[in-house]
Amino acid sequence: MYYENDREKEIIKYLPLVEKVVSGLSIKRSDYDRDDLYNIGVIGLMDALEKFDKTKKVPFEGYAYIRIKGTIIDEVRKTAPVSRTRLGQLNDYYRAKEKLEKTTMRTPTEQEICQELTINEKQLSKIHETVHHLASVSLEKVMFNEDGNDSELIDFLEDDRTVDTEEALTDKERQGLLTSHISQLSEREQMILNMYYVDELTLKEIAFIFDISVPRVSQINGKTLLKLRESMRREYDD
Secondary structure, X not given: OHXXXXXXXXXXXXXXXXXXXXXXXXXXXXXXXXXXXXXHHHHHHHHHHHHOOHHHOOOHHHHHHHHHHHHHHHHHHHOOOOOHHHHHHHHHHHHHHHHHHHHHOOOOOHXXXXXXXXXXHHHHHHHHHHHHHXXXXXXXXXXXXXXXXXOOOHHHHOOHHHHHHHHOOOHHHHHHHHHHHHOOOOHHHHHHHHHHHOXXXXXXXXXXXXXXXXXXXXXXXXXXXXXXXXXXXXXXHO
Protein backbone atom coordinates (compact mmCIF):
# COMPACT_ATOMS: atom_id res chain seq x y z
CA MET A 1 0.00 0.00 0.00
CA TYR A 2 2.75 2.42 0.99
CA TYR A 3 4.68 1.49 -2.14
CA GLU A 4 1.66 2.23 -4.32
CA ASN A 5 1.08 5.57 -2.59
CA ASP A 6 4.73 6.56 -2.99
CA ARG A 7 4.68 5.53 -6.64
CA GLU A 8 1.55 7.59 -7.30
CA LYS A 9 3.14 10.61 -5.63
CA GLU A 10 6.25 10.23 -7.79
CA ILE A 11 4.15 10.01 -10.96
CA ILE A 12 2.22 13.16 -10.02
CA LYS A 13 5.47 14.93 -9.13
CA TYR A 14 6.93 14.41 -12.60
CA LEU A 15 3.79 14.94 -14.70
CA PRO A 16 5.01 18.47 -15.61
CA LEU A 17 8.02 16.77 -17.22
CA VAL A 18 5.67 14.78 -19.46
CA GLU A 19 3.94 18.02 -20.44
CA LYS A 20 7.31 19.58 -21.21
CA VAL A 21 8.29 16.70 -23.48
CA VAL A 22 4.96 16.72 -25.35
CA SER A 23 5.11 20.51 -25.80
CA GLY A 24 8.56 20.24 -27.33
CA LEU A 25 7.60 17.59 -29.87
CA SER A 26 6.71 18.37 -33.47
CA ILE A 27 5.15 15.23 -34.90
CA LYS A 28 3.64 15.40 -38.37
CA ARG A 29 1.36 12.95 -40.16
CA SER A 30 0.25 11.18 -37.00
CA ASP A 31 -3.14 9.90 -35.92
CA TYR A 32 -2.33 10.82 -32.32
CA ASP A 33 -3.59 14.08 -30.80
CA ARG A 34 -1.92 15.96 -27.95
CA ASP A 35 -3.85 14.09 -25.23
CA ASP A 36 -2.83 10.76 -26.76
CA LEU A 37 0.82 11.79 -26.73
CA TYR A 38 0.50 12.91 -23.11
CA ASN A 39 -0.99 9.58 -22.05
CA ILE A 40 1.75 7.69 -23.89
CA GLY A 41 4.29 9.93 -22.17
CA VAL A 42 2.87 9.01 -18.76
CA ILE A 43 3.49 5.36 -19.62
CA GLY A 44 7.08 6.31 -20.42
CA LEU A 45 7.35 8.09 -17.07
CA MET A 46 6.07 5.04 -15.20
CA ASP A 47 8.58 2.90 -17.07
CA ALA A 48 11.38 5.32 -16.14
CA LEU A 49 10.41 5.21 -12.45
CA GLU A 50 10.48 1.42 -12.52
CA LYS A 51 13.78 1.01 -14.38
CA PHE A 52 15.81 3.95 -13.02
CA ASP A 53 19.13 2.85 -11.52
CA LYS A 54 20.26 5.26 -8.80
CA THR A 55 23.74 3.74 -8.72
CA LYS A 56 24.61 5.17 -12.15
CA LYS A 57 24.66 8.73 -10.79
CA VAL A 58 22.48 10.01 -13.62
CA PRO A 59 19.87 12.68 -12.75
CA PHE A 60 16.40 11.11 -12.82
CA GLU A 61 14.93 14.10 -14.68
CA GLY A 62 17.37 13.61 -17.56
CA TYR A 63 16.83 9.86 -17.66
CA ALA A 64 13.04 10.23 -17.49
CA TYR A 65 13.05 12.89 -20.22
CA ILE A 66 14.80 10.47 -22.58
CA ARG A 67 12.47 7.62 -21.63
CA ILE A 68 9.29 9.68 -22.01
CA LYS A 69 10.32 11.12 -25.36
CA GLY A 70 11.53 7.74 -26.60
CA THR A 71 8.28 6.04 -25.62
CA ILE A 72 6.19 8.62 -27.47
CA ILE A 73 8.33 8.60 -30.61
CA ASP A 74 8.54 4.80 -30.68
CA GLU A 75 4.76 4.48 -30.42
CA VAL A 76 4.18 7.02 -33.19
CA ARG A 77 6.78 5.38 -35.42
CA LYS A 78 5.22 1.95 -34.99
CA THR A 79 2.03 3.22 -36.64
CA ALA A 80 3.80 5.02 -39.48
CA PRO A 81 4.09 3.04 -42.74
CA VAL A 82 7.41 2.56 -44.51
CA SER A 83 7.17 2.73 -48.27
CA ARG A 84 8.71 0.04 -50.43
CA THR A 85 10.69 2.79 -52.14
CA ARG A 86 12.42 3.69 -48.87
CA LEU A 87 13.03 0.04 -48.07
CA GLY A 88 14.54 -0.37 -51.54
CA GLN A 89 16.82 2.60 -50.92
CA LEU A 90 17.90 1.07 -47.63
CA ASN A 91 18.62 -2.19 -49.42
CA ASP A 92 20.77 -0.36 -51.99
CA TYR A 93 22.56 1.51 -49.21
CA TYR A 94 23.68 -1.64 -47.39
CA ARG A 95 24.65 -3.38 -50.62
CA ALA A 96 26.80 -0.38 -51.60
CA LYS A 97 28.31 -0.21 -48.13
CA GLU A 98 29.17 -3.90 -48.17
CA LYS A 99 30.70 -3.61 -51.65
CA LEU A 100 32.89 -0.68 -50.61
CA GLU A 101 33.97 -2.46 -47.42
CA LYS A 102 35.17 -5.42 -49.49
CA THR A 103 37.04 -3.29 -52.03
CA THR A 104 38.60 -0.81 -49.59
CA MET A 105 39.01 -3.20 -46.61
CA ARG A 106 37.68 -0.51 -44.27
CA THR A 107 34.49 1.26 -43.32
CA PRO A 108 33.55 3.56 -46.23
CA THR A 109 32.92 7.24 -45.66
CA GLU A 110 29.50 8.74 -46.27
CA GLN A 111 30.93 10.61 -49.25
CA GLU A 112 32.10 7.33 -50.81
CA ILE A 113 28.67 5.79 -50.26
CA CYS A 114 27.03 8.82 -51.89
CA GLN A 115 29.32 8.46 -54.90
CA GLU A 116 28.63 4.75 -55.18
CA LEU A 117 24.86 5.32 -55.10
CA THR A 118 25.05 8.58 -57.09
CA ILE A 119 23.04 10.41 -54.43
CA ASN A 120 23.63 13.59 -52.43
CA GLU A 121 24.02 14.07 -48.67
CA LYS A 122 20.37 15.07 -48.27
CA GLN A 123 19.22 11.81 -49.86
CA LEU A 124 21.63 9.86 -47.65
CA SER A 125 20.16 11.62 -44.63
CA LYS A 126 16.71 10.33 -45.64
CA ILE A 127 18.10 6.79 -45.69
CA HIS A 128 19.47 7.32 -42.19
CA GLU A 129 16.00 8.45 -41.10
CA THR A 130 14.62 5.15 -42.39
CA VAL A 131 17.19 3.27 -40.31
CA HIS A 132 16.15 5.17 -37.19
CA HIS A 133 12.48 4.61 -37.98
CA LEU A 134 12.90 0.88 -38.36
CA ALA A 135 14.88 0.70 -35.16
CA SER A 136 11.60 1.18 -33.27
CA VAL A 137 10.11 -2.05 -34.62
CA SER A 138 10.36 -5.15 -32.44
CA LEU A 139 12.97 -7.73 -33.43
CA GLU A 140 10.30 -10.28 -34.30
CA LYS A 141 8.58 -7.86 -36.66
CA VAL A 142 11.94 -6.80 -38.08
CA MET A 143 12.67 -10.35 -39.11
CA PHE A 144 9.18 -11.69 -39.76
CA ASN A 145 6.19 -9.76 -41.11
CA GLU A 146 3.34 -11.29 -39.11
CA ASP A 147 0.41 -10.41 -41.36
CA GLY A 148 2.21 -10.31 -44.69
CA ASN A 149 0.49 -7.10 -45.75
CA ASP A 150 2.42 -4.10 -44.45
CA SER A 151 5.89 -3.13 -45.61
CA GLU A 152 8.22 -4.15 -42.80
CA LEU A 153 11.98 -4.62 -42.70
CA ILE A 154 11.38 -8.22 -43.77
CA ASP A 155 11.21 -6.78 -47.30
CA PHE A 156 14.81 -5.66 -46.82
CA LEU A 157 16.12 -8.75 -45.03
CA GLU A 158 14.65 -11.24 -47.46
CA ASP A 159 16.58 -11.80 -50.66
CA ASP A 160 14.61 -12.09 -53.90
CA ARG A 161 16.64 -15.17 -54.82
CA THR A 162 15.51 -17.07 -51.72
CA VAL A 163 11.81 -16.23 -51.52
CA ASP A 164 10.62 -19.68 -52.63
CA THR A 165 12.79 -21.40 -50.04
CA GLU A 166 11.65 -19.05 -47.29
CA GLU A 167 8.00 -19.60 -48.09
CA ALA A 168 8.55 -23.34 -47.63
CA LEU A 169 9.72 -22.81 -44.05
CA THR A 170 7.33 -22.58 -41.12
CA ASP A 171 7.41 -19.58 -38.80
CA LYS A 172 8.87 -21.81 -36.09
CA GLU A 173 11.67 -22.94 -38.38
CA ARG A 174 12.46 -19.39 -39.42
CA GLN A 175 12.52 -18.19 -35.82
CA GLY A 176 14.80 -21.10 -34.98
CA LEU A 177 17.17 -20.05 -37.75
CA LEU A 178 17.10 -16.46 -36.51
CA THR A 179 17.93 -17.52 -32.95
CA SER A 180 20.78 -19.67 -34.22
CA HIS A 181 22.29 -16.87 -36.30
CA ILE A 182 21.92 -14.29 -33.52
CA SER A 183 23.93 -16.57 -31.24
CA GLN A 184 26.81 -16.35 -33.73
CA LEU A 185 27.03 -12.56 -33.44
CA SER A 186 29.57 -10.87 -31.19
CA GLU A 187 28.62 -10.19 -27.59
CA ARG A 188 28.28 -6.45 -28.25
CA GLU A 189 26.12 -7.00 -31.35
CA GLN A 190 23.81 -9.30 -29.39
CA MET A 191 23.61 -6.81 -26.52
CA ILE A 192 22.73 -3.93 -28.83
CA LEU A 193 20.03 -5.98 -30.57
CA ASN A 194 18.62 -6.99 -27.20
CA MET A 195 18.66 -3.42 -25.88
CA TYR A 196 17.02 -2.09 -29.06
CA TYR A 197 14.32 -4.64 -29.71
CA VAL A 198 13.69 -6.31 -26.35
CA ASP A 199 14.49 -3.71 -23.69
CA GLU A 200 13.42 -0.95 -26.13
CA LEU A 201 16.19 1.45 -25.16
CA THR A 202 16.77 4.48 -27.37
CA LEU A 203 19.88 5.04 -29.48
CA LYS A 204 21.00 7.69 -27.01
CA GLU A 205 20.60 5.39 -24.01
CA ILE A 206 22.58 2.61 -25.69
CA ALA A 207 25.28 5.08 -26.71
CA PHE A 208 25.53 6.18 -23.07
CA ILE A 209 25.88 2.60 -21.84
CA PHE A 210 28.63 1.70 -24.33
CA ASP A 211 30.25 5.16 -24.19
CA ILE A 212 30.09 5.57 -27.97
CA SER A 213 28.33 8.02 -30.28
CA VAL A 214 24.69 7.69 -31.37
CA PRO A 215 25.67 7.40 -35.08
CA ARG A 216 28.05 4.58 -34.10
CA VAL A 217 25.24 2.68 -32.38
CA SER A 218 23.06 3.11 -35.47
CA GLN A 219 25.94 1.92 -37.66
CA ILE A 220 26.51 -1.19 -35.55
CA ASN A 221 22.79 -1.94 -35.54
CA GLY A 222 22.48 -1.59 -39.31
CA LYS A 223 25.58 -3.66 -39.96
CA THR A 224 24.32 -6.38 -37.61
CA LEU A 225 20.99 -6.58 -39.43
CA LEU A 226 22.85 -6.86 -42.74
CA LYS A 227 25.03 -9.62 -41.28
CA LEU A 228 21.90 -11.50 -40.17
CA ARG A 229 20.36 -11.13 -43.59
CA GLU A 230 23.44 -12.43 -45.37
CA SER A 231 23.97 -15.36 -43.01
CA MET A 232 20.32 -16.38 -43.33
CA ARG A 233 20.51 -16.04 -47.12
CA ARG A 234 23.47 -18.41 -47.19
CA GLU A 235 21.47 -20.82 -45.04
CA TYR A 236 18.59 -20.74 -47.53
CA ASP A 237 20.99 -21.21 -50.47
CA ASP A 238 22.42 -24.31 -48.82
